[in-house]
Structures are given as structure tokens and as C-alpha cells.
Amino acid sequence: xxxxxxxxxxxxxxxxxxxxxxxxxxxxxxxxxxxxxxxxxxxxxxxxxxxxxxxxxxxxxxxxxxxxxxxxxxxxxxxxxxxxxxxxxxxxxxxxxxxxxxxxxxxxxxxxxxxxxxxxxxxxxxxxxxxxxxxxxxxxxxxxxxxxxxxxxxxxxxxxxxxxxxxxxxxxxxxxxxxxxxxxxxxxxxxxxxxxxxxxxxxxxxxxxxxxxxxxxxxxxxxxxxxxxxxxxxxxxxxxxxxxxxxxxxxxxxxxx
Amino acid sequence: xxxxxxxxxxxxxxxxxxxxxxxxxxxxxxxxxxxxxxxxxxxxxxxxxxxxxxxxxxxxxxxxxxxxxxxxxxxxxxxxxxxxxxxxxxxxxxxxxxxxxxxxxxxxxxxxxxxxxxxxxxxxxxxxxxxxxxxxxxxxxxxxxxxxxxxxxxxxxxxxxxxxxxxxxxxxxxxxxxxxxxxxxxxxxxxxxxxxxxxxxxxxxxxxxxxxxxxxxxxxxxxxxxxxxxxxxxxxxxxxxxxxxxxxxxxxxxxxx
DNA sequence: CGGCGGCTTGAACAGGATCAACACCTGTGG
DNA sequence: CCACAGGTGTTGATCCTGTTCAAGCCGCCG
Numbered sequence: 001x002x003x004x005x006x007x008x009x010x011x012x013x014x015x016x017x018x019x020x021x022x023x024x025x026x027x028x029x030x031x032x033x034x035x036x037x038x039x040x041x042x043x044x045x046x047x048x049x050x051x052x053x054x055x056x057x058x059x060x061x062x063x064x065x066x067x068x069x070x071x072x073x074x075x076x077x078x079x080x081x082x083x084x085x086x087x088x089x090x091x092x093x094x095x096x097x098x099x100x101x102x103x104x105x106x107x108x109x110x111x112x113x114x115x116x117x118x119x120x121x122x123x124x125x126x127x128x129x130x131x132x133x134x135x136x137x138x139x140x141x142x143x144x145x146x147x148x149x150x151x152x153x154x155x156x157x158x159x160x161x162x163x164x165x166x167x168x169x170x171x172x173x174x175x176x177x178x179x180x181x182x183x184x185x186x187x188x189x190x191x192x193x194x195x196x197x198x199x200x201x202x203x204x205x206x207x208x209x210x211x212x213x214x215x216x217x218x219x220x221x222x223x224x225x226x227x228x229x230x231x232x233x234x235x236x237x238x239x240x241x242x243x244x245x246x247x248x249x250x251x252x253x254x255x256x257x
Numbered sequence: 258x259x260x261x262x263x264x265x266x267x268x269x270x271x272x273x274x275x276x277x278x279x280x281x282x283x284x285x286x287x288x289x290x291x292x293x294x295x296x297x298x299x300x301x302x303x304x305x306x307x308x309x310x311x312x313x314x315x316x317x318x319x320x321x322x323x324x325x326x327x328x329x330x331x332x333x334x335x336x337x338x339x340x341x342x343x344x345x346x347x348x349x350x351x352x353x354x355x356x357x358x359x360x361x362x363x364x365x366x367x368x369x370x371x372x373x374x375x376x377x378x379x380x381x382x383x384x385x386x387x388x389x390x391x392x393x394x395x396x397x398x399x400x401x402x403x404x405x406x407x408x409x410x411x412x413x414x415x416x417x418x419x420x421x422x423x424x425x426x427x428x429x430x431x432x433x434x435x436x437x438x439x440x441x442x443x444x445x446x447x448x449x450x451x452x453x454x455x456x457x458x459x460x461x462x463x464x465x466x467x468x469x470x471x472x473x474x475x476x477x478x479x480x481x482x483x484x485x486x487x488x489x490x491x492x493x494x495x496x497x498x499x500x501x502x503x504x505x506x507x508x509x510x511x512x513x514x
Numbered sequence: 515c516g517g518c519g520g521c522t523t524g525a526a527c528a529g530g531a532t533c534a535a536c537a538c539c540t541g542t543g544g
Numbered sequence: 545c546c547a548c549a550g551g552t553g554t555t556g557a558t559c560c561t562g563t564t565c566a567a568g569c570c571g572c573c574g
Contacts, residue, residue: 205554
């Protein structure tokens with residue numbers, strides 16, 4: 001298996017960073033008013049296309065990747081030959097936080113949709129973060145966030161019905177889109193039904209059926225990879241039984257951005 | 258709700274740290290040959306007993322806790338009133354890494370078995386880690402490890418059969434015990450069947466049945482909260498289909514077909 | 515001893531998996 | 545322009561695993 005990624009540097013670092021939506025939480029460049037301002041990592045954003053791989057399982061760990069646009073899925077191949085999806089990564093997410101521990105990538109990371117990512121050499125990142133409390137804090141925050149998200153997902157999978165899982169899945173994406181300033185009702189799902197099924201621990205057929213059922217119930221309108229949420233409230237009702245540990249109440253949801 | 262933890266400082270910091278099994282990976286005290294040696298956090302280990310809580314959901318985040326001995330479970334209360342177990346924490350683990358993000362504890366943490374924990378004030382930890390690359394690296398390693406573990410758990414829950422989940426669960430504990438220098442065949446399960454069921458997303462009855470089935474198959478001997486693994490190889494065979502993403506186990510282990 | 519919570523066992527049920535067939539979209543080439 | 549192929553998604557019928565409901569058992573503590 002060869003590295004299939006088609007990697008194209010775009011523009012210069014300065015111009016892309018200045019317009020980057022995630023500049024305030026960038027791991028490569030502290031804020032201007034930070035004591036460590038001036039320290040930074042040279043970053044070359046890359047554009048990748050559907051089917052490209054950022055990395056594959058067991059390759060030596062070099063970079064973590066911040067997603068600026070598009071969507072990445074991480075997965076492993078079980079020894080049965082099946083693919084098991086581990087996660088989906090959208091703008092603002094960091095890919096390969098799980099590789100730090102072992103020094104090797106533990107997943108495969110495939111691009112679902114034309115994406116822009118910033119590769120950050122982990123060694124450099126460590127040195128930078130050792131000198132910049134702000135960067136260090138950002139990295140740890142991101143990792144803690146990932147742990148929280150995983151726990152939320154465990155709750156979803158711990159729930160029994162396929163409807164609840166699907167509703168929670170859609171709501172998760174709805175919230176993410178809202179955070180990005182996009183519509184929370186018009187959701188794009190760049191992954192296949194098989195990917196969703198694997199992720200939610202369901203059969204492909206069940207995913208299909210559940211979407212149909214939710215549509216017939218008037219909660220949403222499904223068209224290919226686009227889902228329009230019609231009745232957000234009731235969709236929330238279906239999913240919310242499992243969401244208390246999560247972000248809903250105005251309790252700890254500090255904006256941070 | 259008041260804090261119910263019975264908290265007893267034991268001995269002086271120096272004596273307890275010198276004999277601590279996890280000194281080499283301690284987040285409060287760098288190695289003697291580290292450039293940051295001399296910097297450290299004053300730690301007061303605490304002994305807690307079954308039923309005590311380290312913290313509860315929504316309490317403001319102050320400390321993370323390293324587990325030196327015993328066992329802690331983290332869980333949330335769903336709005337149905339049911340308890341959903343998030344994780345079990347044994348010696349060497351860190352509790353409350355998920356609270357960093359939001360600044361509040363997102364789980365409840367209950368002691369399952371008389372335990373010794375070191376509370377580490379997060380603010381102090383941050384300051385220390387900003388001055389000690391070694392401490393910073395240890396913390397990030399721990400967080401990455403947690404993320405890897407979560408992904409392994411997602412694989413387990415993604416699997417369909419109850420036997421596979423149970424086998425994976427037992428093997429996980431077996432490996433942890435081995436890492437601690439304890440027997441990998443004689444496993445202590447300080448949590449209730451209901452806890453296991455919740456954690457593995459199964460019914461209590463199923464957990465009971467599966468244990469019985471595995472015992473009748475001659476793979477293990479169950480007695481109360483103690484499980485003796487009789488046929489580690491075959492237990493591994495049952496679980497291994499899902500373990501490839503996991504730790505870099507040597508391949509020779511799979512004997513029987 | 516009796517009562518209670520945790521655990522196990524049994525019988526019936528149901529939700530999702532599986533198997534199988536079909537519909538739809540897209541691209542290709544005649 | 546249409547026919548065809550292949551991948552992807554949907555729908556239907558049947559089966560099976562794990563849930564649910566119910567009862568009984570065991571160990572623990574008053």
C-alpha cells in the first residue's frame with residue numbers, strides 16, 4: 001500500500017493564517033498579545049480530495065492535523081477485513097491525537113470531502129508549547145474536548161434504540177454546524193451510509209430504515225447526503241435522554257472562542 | 258448535596274512519594290535528572306472507601322486525581338434516572354481529564370474499593386508543566402492514552418456479540434493487572450454486575466449469562482467478584498477480532514483455532 | 515431468623531441483523 | 545442518445561441475539 005495523498009501547498013502561510021477561521025485557537029501561532037507572540041510554527045496548509053489519506057495505521061507519527069475545511073474519517077481495518085469507523089473530523093477538529101501515545105498512527109485517516117488541513121509537526125509543537133503557556137493550554141483543551149466527545153459517544157452507543165443513536169448523531173452534526181456559523185437545520189453528511197452504520201454500531205439497512213422512519217414521522221427530510229431537520233425539538237426529545245452529560249443546559253458550555 | 262468523601266491524609270509527602278509505584282510517571286514531581294528537578298507540587302495522598310465520591314457532576318473543577326491503588330468508577334445520571342457508567346479507573350490512571358475542557362466535572366466519580374488517590378490542583382499543574390517539558394509530556398501522554406483507550410472501547414461496543422464484549426473487558430483488566438505486576442489470570446472485579454452491564458451496554462442478565470456460558474465453556478471460573486481465567490488463549494480468540502487497533506500485542510499469542 | 519440487595523436462571527418477546535431483491539444515480543462507451 | 549455496469553441506498557421477509565418480565569437463589573447484616 002502506498003501513500004495516496006495528493007498534497008498541494010496553497011498560498012503563503014501569512015495570507016492563509018490571517019483569514020483562518022480558527023486562528024484564535026491555532027496551535028501553531030499564539031495570539032499577538034501573548035508573551036510568547038513571535039514564536040510560531042511554519043505551517044503549510046494542504047488541500048486533499050475525497051479518497052486521499054492523511055496517514056495510515058502503523059506509520060510513524062509525525063504530524064497532528066488541524067482541519068480547516070472539509071471532513072476526514074478515521075477508521076481501522078478489523079482482522080475480519082471489515083472497516084470500523086472511529087470518528088469523523090470537521091473544521092476545528094484535530095486529527096491524530098491518539099497517535100501521540102504510541103508514536104505511531106493507530107488509525108487510517110481518509111478524506112471524505114475536499115478538505116484543507118494544517119499539518120503540525122508534533123516535535124515542533126512540543127517545543128513551542130513548552131515556551132508558550134497559551135499554546136500548551138490550547139492543546140490540552142483540545143485533548144480534553146476529545147475525551148468529552150468520546151464519552152458522549154459512549155453514551156450514545158450505550159443507548160439501545162437505533163432511533164436515539166441516529167437522532168443524537170444528527171444533532172451532534174447540527175450543533176457543530178451551528179458552531180461553525182452554518183445552518184443547524186441543513187446538514188451535509190459527506191460520509192456513506194456504511195460509514196454511519198459502522199460508527200453507530202448499526203447495520204447499513206437499519207440506518208436507511210431509521211432515516212426513512214424519521215422522515216415519515218415528519219422530523220426531517222432526507223435527500224442523498226443532505227438532511228434537512230424539520231422538527232428540531234422532537235428530534236432533540238428522541239435523543240435527549242442520553243444527552244444530559246453533554247452540552248445542553250447552559251451549565252458549563254463556556255464559549256472559549 | 259454535600260461532599261461525602263471521607264478524606265484522610267496519610268503520612269508525609271516525602272515518604273509516600275518515595276515508595277510510590279508511579280513515581281516515574283508522576284505529574285507532580287519531575288525526575289531527579291530533569292532540568293526542572295526541584296519544581297514540584299505538594300501532594301497529599303488521600304484514602305477513600307467504597308461509596309465515597311471524589312467529585313460530582315457540575316461541581317467546579319479543581320483537581321485531577323491520580324489513582325495509586327483501588328478502583329474508581331465514573332458515571333452520569335441520565336434523565337431517565339438510570340446510572341450510565343463511563344469508565345473504571347485503576348492504579349496509574351488519571352481521573353477527571355474530561356473536566357479540563359469545561360471547567361466543571363462532567364461525571365460523578367465513586368470509589369469502588371478502598372483507594373489511595375493523589376489530588377493534583379490543575380492550576381498548579383499547569384504552571385508546573387509550563388516550566389517542565391517532562392511534566393508537560395507526561396500529561397499529554399496520559400491524555401493521548403485515554404483517547405486511545407476510548408477508541409478501543411468504541412470498537413468493543415461496536416462489536417455485536419455479548420461474548421466478545423465480555424471477553425474484551427476481561428482481557429483489558431487482565432492486561433492492566435499484568436502491567437501492575439499482578440497476576441493476569443486472577444482478576445478482581447470490584448464493580449457490580451450492573452456497573453459492568455452499563456459499561457458494556459448490555460442488560461445485567463446478559464452479563465450474568467455470558468459469564469456463566471464462558472465458565473461452562475471452560476474459559477474461566479467465576480466466583481463472586483473474582484474471575485480466574487483458565488484459557489487465556491481462547492478468551493483472546495473470542496475478543497481478538499476487535500483488538501487490532503489496540504495495543505501492539507505480539508502476534509504469537511494466537512494459538513488455537 | 516428474616517429481610518434485603520445483588521446475582522442467577524428461566525420463558526416469552528422484540529428490535530435489529532441478516533439475506534435477498536430491487537431502485538437509483540453516475541459514469542462509460544457504443 | 546441510449547444501453548449498460550457498478551456502486552450506493554432502499555425495502556421486504558425471516559431469524560436470532562439480547563432484552564424484558566418473572567421468579568428463585570445466595571450472601572450479608574440487622
